[in-house]
Amino acid sequence: MNAPLPPASIQRPAPPALLDALAQRFGEHFSTAQAVREQHGRDEGSISAPPPAGVVFAQSTQDVQDAVRLAAAHDTPVIAYGAGSSLEGHLLAVQGGISLDVSRMNQVLSIDADDLTVTVQPGITRKALNEAIKHTGLFFPIDPGADASIGGMAATRASGTNAVRYGTLRENVLALQVVTANGEVIRTGTRARKSSAGYDLTRLMVGSEGTLGIFTEVTLRLYPLPEAVSAAICSFPSIEAAVRTVIQTIQLGVPIARVELIDIHSVRVVNAYSKLGLREEPMLLMEFHGSPASVQEQAETVQQIASEWGGKAFEWATTPEERSRLWAARHNAYFAAVQSRPGCKAISTDTCVPISRLADCLLDSVAEADASGLPYFLVGHVGDGNFHFGYLLDPQVPAERELAERLNQQLVARALAMGGTCTGEHGVGIHKMGFLLDEAGEGAVQMMRAIKQALDPKNILNPGKIFSL
Amino acid sequence: MNAPLPPASIQRPAPPALLDALAQRFGEHFSTAQAVREQHGRDEGSISAPPPAGVVFAQSTQDVQDAVRLAAAHDTPVIAYGAGSSLEGHLLAVQGGISLDVSRMNQVLSIDADDLTVTVQPGITRKALNEAIKHTGLFFPIDPGADASIGGMAATRASGTNAVRYGTLRENVLALQVVTANGEVIRTGTRARKSSAGYDLTRLMVGSEGTLGIFTEVTLRLYPLPEAVSAAICSFPSIEAAVRTVIQTIQLGVPIARVELIDIHSVRVVNAYSKLGLREEPMLLMEFHGSPASVQEQAETVQQIASEWGGKAFEWATTPEERSRLWAARHNAYFAAVQSRPGCKAISTDTCVPISRLADCLLDSVAEADASGLPYFLVGHVGDGNFHFGYLLDPQVPAERELAERLNQQLVARALAMGGTCTGEHGVGIHKMGFLLDEAGEGAVQMMRAIKQALDPKNILNPGKIFSL
Numbered sequence: 001m002n003a004p005l006p007p008a009s010i011q012r013p014a015p016p017a018l019l020d021a022l023a024q025r026f027g028e029h030f031s032t033a034q035a036v037r038e039q040h041g042r043d044e045g046s047i048s049a050p051p052p053a054g055v056v057f058a059q060s061t062q063d064v065q066d067a068v069r070l071a072a073a074h075d076t077p078v079i080a081y082g083a084g085s086s087l088e089g090h091l092l093a094v095q096g097g098i099s100l101d102v103s104r105m106n107q108v109l110s111i112d113a114d115d116l117t118v119t120v121q122p123g124i125t126r127k128a129l130n131e132a133i134k135h136t137g138l139f140f141p142i143d144p145g146a147d148a149s150i151g152g153m154a155a156t157r158a159s160g161t162n163a164v165r166y167g168t169l170r171e172n173v174l175a176l177q178v179v180t181a182n183g184e185v186i187r188t189g190t191r192a193r194k195s196s197a198g199y200d201l202t203r204l205m206v207g208s209e210g211t212l213g214i215f216t217e218v219t220l221r222l223y224p225l226p227e228a229v230s231a232a233i234c235s236f237p238s239i240e241a242a243v244r245t246v247i248q249t250i251q252l253g254v255p256i257a258r259v260e261l262i263d264i265h266s267v268r269v270v271n272a273y274s275k276l277g278l279r280e281e282p283m284l285l286m287e288f289h290g291s292p293a294s295v296q297e298q299a300e301t302v303q304q305i306a307s308e309w310g311g312k313a314f315e316w317a318t319t320p321e322e323r324s325r326l327w328a329a330r331h332n333a334y335f336a337a338v339q340s341r342p343g344c345k346a347i348s349t350d351t352c353v354p355i356s357r358l359a360d361c362l363l364d365s366v367a368e369a370d371a372s373g374l375p376y377f378l379v380g381h382v383g384d385g386n387f388h389f390g391y392l393l394d395p396q397v398p399a400e401r402e403l404a405e406r407l408n409q410q411l412v413a414r415a416l417a418m419g420g421t422c423t424g425e426h427g428v429g430i431h432k433m434g435f436l437l438d439e440a441g442e443g444a445v446q447m448m449r450a451i452k453q454a455l456d457p458k459n460i461l462n463p464g465k466i467f468s469l
Numbered sequence: 470m471n472a473p474l475p476p477a478s479i480q481r482p483a484p485p486a487l488l489d490a491l492a493q494r495f496g497e498h499f500s501t502a503q504a505v506r507e508q509h510g511r512d513e514g515s516i517s518a519p520p521p522a523g524v525v526f527a528q529s530t531q532d533v534q535d536a537v538r539l540a541a542a543h544d545t546p547v548i549a550y551g552a553g554s555s556l557e558g559h560l561l562a563v564q565g566g567i568s569l570d571v572s573r574m575n576q577v578l579s580i581d582a583d584d585l586t587v588t589v590q591p592g593i594t595r596k597a598l599n600e601a602i603k604h605t606g607l608f609f610p611i612d613p614g615a616d617a618s619i620g621g622m623a624a625t626r627a628s629g630t631n632a633v634r635y636g637t638l639r640e641n642v643l644a645l646q647v648v649t650a651n652g653e654v655i656r657t658g659t660r661a662r663k664s665s666a667g668y669d670l671t672r673l674m675v676g677s678e679g680t681l682g683i684f685t686e687v688t689l690r691l692y693p694l695p696e697a698v699s700a701a702i703c704s705f706p707s708i709e710a711a712v713r714t715v716i717q718t719i720q721l722g723v724p725i726a727r728v729e730l731i732d733i734h735s736v737r738v739v740n741a742y743s744k745l746g747l748r749e750e751p752m753l754l755m756e757f758h759g760s761p762a763s764v765q766e767q768a769e770t771v772q773q774i775a776s777e778w779g780g781k782a783f784e785w786a787t788t789p790e791e792r793s794r795l796w797a798a799r800h801n802a803y804f805a806a807v808q809s810r811p812g813c814k815a816i817s818t819d820t821c822v823p824i825s826r827l828a829d830c831l832l833d834s835v836a837e838a839d840a841s842g843l844p845y846f847l848v849g850h851v852g853d854g855n856f857h858f859g860y861l862l863d864p865q866v867p868a869e870r871e872l873a874e875r876l877n878q879q880l881v882a883r884a885l886a887m888g889g890t891c892t893g894e895h896g897v898g899i900h901k902m903g904f905l906l907d908e909a910g911e912g913a914v915q916m917m918r919a920i921k922q923a924l925d926p927k928n929i930l931n932p933g934k935i936f937s938l
Contacts, residue, residue, distance in 0.1 A: 114720060114825035157665040168663050170672070171640060186912035192821040193853045194637050195890035196626040196676055198897055198905050198935050199917045203639070203672030207665055224722035251583060253693035294763050352661040356583035384662045421664035428667055436667050443655035447924060448668045454923035455916060466667050 010464070013096040014053035018074040022056060022098065025066055029057040040099035043086040044146070046347050046401075047431060052079065052093040057101045061177065061185060061216040067100050068214065069183035071460050079462045080210040082149030083125055086156060087348060088429025090209055094464040100214065102151055108132045109217060117174060117191050119219045122151025129220075138222040141166040141257075144425065145331065151215045156427035157207030161330070164250075164383030165257040165289065166223060168425065173206050177217035181456035191219060204451070209427055210462035212455050226257075226289035230299055231323040234311045235281040239263060239366060239378075241309040242282045243359045246382045248305045250355050254298050256383060258287035263366075263378035266333045273336030274328055279313055284382075285330050287323070330379065337377040337390055344375075344392040347404045351415035352386035352424030361418055362387060365411045374403050386424035412438070428466045436467065479933070482565040483522035487543035491525060491567065494535055498526040509568035512555040513615070515816050515870075516900060521548060521562035526570045530646065530654060530685040536569050537683065538652035540929050548931045549679040551618030552594055555625060556817060557898025559678055563933040569683065571620055577601045578686060586643060586660050588688045591620025598689075607691040610635040610726075613894065614800065620684045625896035626676030630799070633719070633852030634726040634758065635692060637894065642675050646686035650925035660688060673920070678896055679931035681924050695726075695758035699768055700792040703780045704750040708732060708835060708847075710778040711751045712828045715851045717774045719824050723767050725852060727756035732835075732847035735802045742805030743797055748782055753851075754799050756792070799848065806846040806859055813844075813861040816873045820884035821855035821893030830887055831856060834880045843872050855893030881907070897935045905936065 022030045031037075032054040041051030056067045071078040077097025084091060093099065105121035106128065112118065113136040120129060125147045129140050144153060144160035152158070154176070159168035166172065175189030188201035205213055236242040239261070246259055262270075262283045271278055286302060288295045303314060317323045338346050353361045362380075369376050369389060380387025389411065391404035412422045412435050422428075422435035437445055445467050452459070452469065459469060491499045500506075501523040510520025525536045540547040546566025553560060562568065574590035575597065581587065582605040589598060594616045598609050613622060613629035621627075623645070628637035635641065644658030647670075657670035674682055705711040708730070715728055731739075731752045740747055755771060757764045772783060786792045807815050822830045831849075838845050838858060849856025860876060862869035881891045881904050891897075891904035906914055914936050921928070921938065928938060 112823065112825065114716075115823040116720070117823065157669070159663055163663060167640075170663070170669065171636075180912070180916070184912050186916060187910060188913055190890045190908065191823045191888040192855075192890045192893065193824070194628055194632060194639070194821060194855065194893050196892045196894050196896040197890050197901075197908055198676070198914070199681075199920060200626070200639065200672045200676050201913060201916060203669045207667070207669050212668075224720075247583075251585070251693075291766055293766055297760055297762055352663055354581065354584040354586065354660040355662070356581065386663065419660040421659045421661045421666050423665045424661065424663050425665050427665040432666075439659070439666055441656060443649070443653050444657055444670060445667070447649070447655060447670060450923040451668060451920055454919040
């Protein structure tokens with residue numbers, strides 16, 4: 001059982017007249033079936049709430065406009081839904097309302113290979129996007145793990161592996177088409193690489209978690225597939241040795257494309273799950289992109305740093321198949337960990353700190369987690385200073401959830417004290433609203449509220465997320 | 470004589486009670502001297518307005534808060550002033566009010582070399598910043614030409630040479646301390662490299678041209694000084710050949726650090742001004758940063774592309790002195806051009822287009838400028854698709870100004886039709902308010918207005934810029 005939502009929330013149930021109007025407008029593309037509602041009323045996180053009153057399956061920008069206008073006319077919340085892979089309760093109908101599923105808006109609208117840009121509908125997933133553009137020799141590098149929708153990734157300012165080199169959705173969304181709270185369509189940004197034309201509405205929308213507008217088109221930057229790609233795995237005598245290697249690599253300016261930490265618990269569960277036969281020590285998984293000479297140069301530099309920290313057993317992979325095998329360790333860590341404790345639920349942390357504080361932040365938090373006795377695994381996009389503890393708790397034991405939440409609170413407090421953030425890539429949702437206040441301060445959150453109230457005066461777009469009004 | 474401002478502007482003169490209160494609070498750090506007011510009532514652009522009623526020289530965040538609070542109490546505009554190098558009328562007191570000069574807030578507050586970040590006060594200029602950090606082996610790469618203040622660069626989302634590799638102020642401001650319209654202090658962002666913690670207030674503030682808040686601290690990303698730097702100059706038989714070389718270089722993903730176009734008019738005036746003895750043909754000025762091997766590899770790739778387009782006379786510079794000589798051609802182009810027509814004034818365009826449209830946009834605009842008979846020069850950060858015509862007009866001849874404005878209008882219309890922007894880096898100010906409407910559309914500009922009204926309900930922060938309310 002997921003943790004139930006605190007009962008104090010405002011409830012704004014969808015009135016029958018709205019459900020009738022939606023049924024009339026959308027016909028078979030509107031559903032109030034229990035199973036459909038329940039599927040749209042949860043995400044991959046650990047908090048639960050009653051499902052939305054109905055689900056609109058939008059096929060076009062016009063559909064999104066009409067759904068928003070109908071919801072606005074009835075003062076009813078509307079929650080955009082992509083792939084359902086968010087982690088902090090973003091999709092939960094905490095005040096009631098309807099879900100607006102854009103997953104069928106999944107077309108590539110234009111590939112502008114010469115400009116290294118692509119314009120897509122929001123429902124396309126990142127894997128489908130890369131499949132659709134692979135003939136161009138370009139790729140979209142951002143990989144948050146889940147096969148998330150591009151709209152959802154933009155809405156949470158997602159990143160993941162590769163961000164250390166290619167940036168996050170903040171850097172890689174060039175322009176948006178957005179349906180506003182009153183059902184109008186606006187465009188933000190252009191396909192030019194840079195602009196000083198007024199307020200940066202694109203960046204304001206990216207990371208706004210569906211609270212300021214609903215994306216109906218997203219223009220992204222693409223990158224040439226690197227001429228050479230080389231992946232390596234390296235074991236270390238301690239987490240500290242692994243992390244120190246990363247810090248030095250970043251400080252030297254090596255343009256490493258991926259550098260992921262996998263702790264000993266993760267290695268163990270992955271070995272058990274995938275029979276990879278990896279050395280049961282903390283590991284770094286690295287990937288280098290560039291020309292053959294540049295990749296070799298980067299790899300040599302990092303190898304030298306690693307060897308100074310006792311890194312050993314560098315294992316290289318240059319073919320796609322070998323790389324997939326190595327990356328399986330990282331990609332399977334979550335599922336392998338959850339399977340390692342039958343019936344358990346993972347609560348994931350998401351702090352990100354300045355790189356110089358990474359070792360301190362990680363080591364203190366590891367010591368705390370070890371002392372708590374709660375099973376956990378640890379992975380991280382450590383080149384960005386971002387890492388995730390996955391606490392494996394028995395959902396039937398409230399004390400375990402409380403313990404996990406307490407560990408997370410201590411971790412967030414530590415990260416904030418070190419100049420970091422409570423969320424590197426998952427977003428605030430409903431789970432981190434308190435942490436956001438701690439991090440940004442009342443004045444900055446008040447500014448966010450003022451923007452929300454100005455752009456969505458009826459508070460219909462995904463209300464009850466990021467901050468309370 | 471500069472073009473006078475249209476007479477319809479709202480006027481909100483500073484009441485004597487405000488001037489008295491400022492004099493009392495700031496003593497010798499408040500001036501109503503005519504010369505001081507006039508110096509603060511203009512920028513490097515071509516539009517003029519009556520000067521502000523007085524100038525506060527802030528020394529601290531507290532000073533900024535107090536000045537803003539006093540201005541707010543008297544419903545009087547307050548205009549932040551850094552180095553005075555903006556180009557679109559940003560600093561003009563078009564509705565009256567006071568200037569808030571932060572140039573004395575010019576300290577480096579903390580250098581966090583291990584994290585590749587620095588926190589500065591807004592009045593420090595980019596050259597002073599680089600001087601202050603040079604012992605760290607790091608540098609701040611953004612170079613808009615003028616020795617602008619960091620606060621002003623953040624306020625206009627500046628970029629310039631190097632942006633093709635290192636990004637603009639959008640990508641390089643990590644965090645801000647901001648005094649809001651009611652005199653409160655907020656912090657946006659953290660020193661972590663990435664974050665999904667709520668609305669991206671940092672990016673909203675960057676490029677807001679002093680209309681949403683006044684920056685009192687700016688945290689910037691720094692970069693390791695490249696191990697090797699190599700600059701080259703290459704002449705081409707035509708602008709088209711030069712531009713095609715750039716397009717191909719970018720499309721291939723070569724991480725070139727700078728690639729500047731200098732047209733034949735610019736070469737001629739620079740030769741006359743600086744006696745550089747350059748071939749009088751269109752040129753590209755390039756710079757490569759990286760390891761010695763990577764720099765060599767990049768240079769070889771570009772040389773090959775250039776030679777396919779008839780590029781010749783590659784001249785290389787690897788020592789700082791040789792590089793300075795080559796870059797003199799670019800850095801002196803503006804002054805050399807202005808001197809080439811005694812008494813003239815330059816009006817600079819600032820469009821930026823997707824790279825695939827760069828040749829079309831440039832060539833059509835060159836043909837138009839040539840046909841007009843108005844003297845001009847052309848330079849550009851062409852790796853970003855951004856270029857500047859400088860029309861050299863006689864300010865005593867209204868027809869020349871009208872012609873220059875018409876050429877600019879045609880250029881902007883062309884760039885927008887090609888998916889570009891009216892301003893790559895100079896900002897909107899008062900000069901491009903109409904263009905912003907054309908580019909973003911009424912709906913998006915209305916969203917900007919709503920944000921402005923929510924964050925500055927009295928409209929005291931640099932009013933009358935970016936859009937009309």
